Structure formats: C-alpha cells, structure tokens
Amino acid sequence: MVAHAPTVRSIRVLVLRLARENSTWGYRRIHGELAALDIKVDPRPARTEKPQVERGSGE
Template identity: 70%
Template sequence: MKRRHAQTSRRRRPGRPRTVASVRRLVLRLADENSSWGYRRIHGELALFGVTIAPSTVWEILTAAGVDPAPHRATVTWAEFLRSQAEVVLAMDFVETVTLTRRTPVHPRRCPPCR
C-alpha cells in the first residue's frame, strides 16, 4: 500500500502534457494543404472538427516543425498577384461593350409604333 501511494503521488514532468501526436499531425497536414491559412484559421478549423486546442499551441506546433507563417508559405507572391491582375485588366480593356440605347427611327412617319 505504501509503494502504491508513493507511485501515484510521485511528481511527473513539470508543465503541461504534450499535445497528442494525432493532433500534431493534423495541424501540420492542414498547414501543408492550405498554405494561405495561419495558425488562427487552423485553430478555427480544428474547433469545427471538435478538437479543443489553444491557438498558441497551434502556433507552437507550427514553429517547432519549422513551418513559416502563412504569408511566407503562400504560393503566390504579392508581385505575382499584381502581375496577373494587370494582365486581366489589360485584357479587359480591349473588350468592346455594347450599351443599349433607345434609337429614334430613321423614318418616323413609316414606323408602325410611331403612328
């Protein structure tokens, strides 16, 4: 009885327990598949899945794994985005738009609606 009580009251590791490995893998998978998501968005998605974890824990998992913050992980840089938008704007400038206007008939006396 004495040994059993000694084992249960023995000090464990200091601090919070480690995050479950499956949750760590899920955080890293979400970050890998969605490069534009930051740690807060990943935290929100995990909450939708029913996983209770703090946003700071998600940030720590990403930092420990060497994953850059979301803006640095995005596949499209700001300069590339601006270039692609400029190409679209220039392409649209050459499109002819037809506006509907009411035209007066050439021969008002012969036009049936004008009689």
C-alpha cells in the same frame, strides 16, 4: 464501437497537414478548423507548430 479522443500526436499531424495543404491559412484558421471538428486546443501551440512556408518570387 467506442470512439477515442484524438491523441496529441494525431492532432499535431493534423495541424501540420492543414498547414502544409493550406499555406495561406494562419494559426487562427487552423485553430478554427480544429474547433469545427470538436478538437479543443490552445491556439498558441497551433501558431508555434505552423511551419514557415517559403514563398517563391514568381520568377
């Protein structure tokens, strides 16, 4: 069985999932997690792809 490199789409889905599930993480942390998985990406796209999470006022 041959392992295939992750596609741009699958990496994007992973970045968005990491951002959604870990709302306190910044783009550097997401980039670090991708690097730990041996996925080499430029950190700038991770920064622009990270969705802005609205924070509740706690009331």
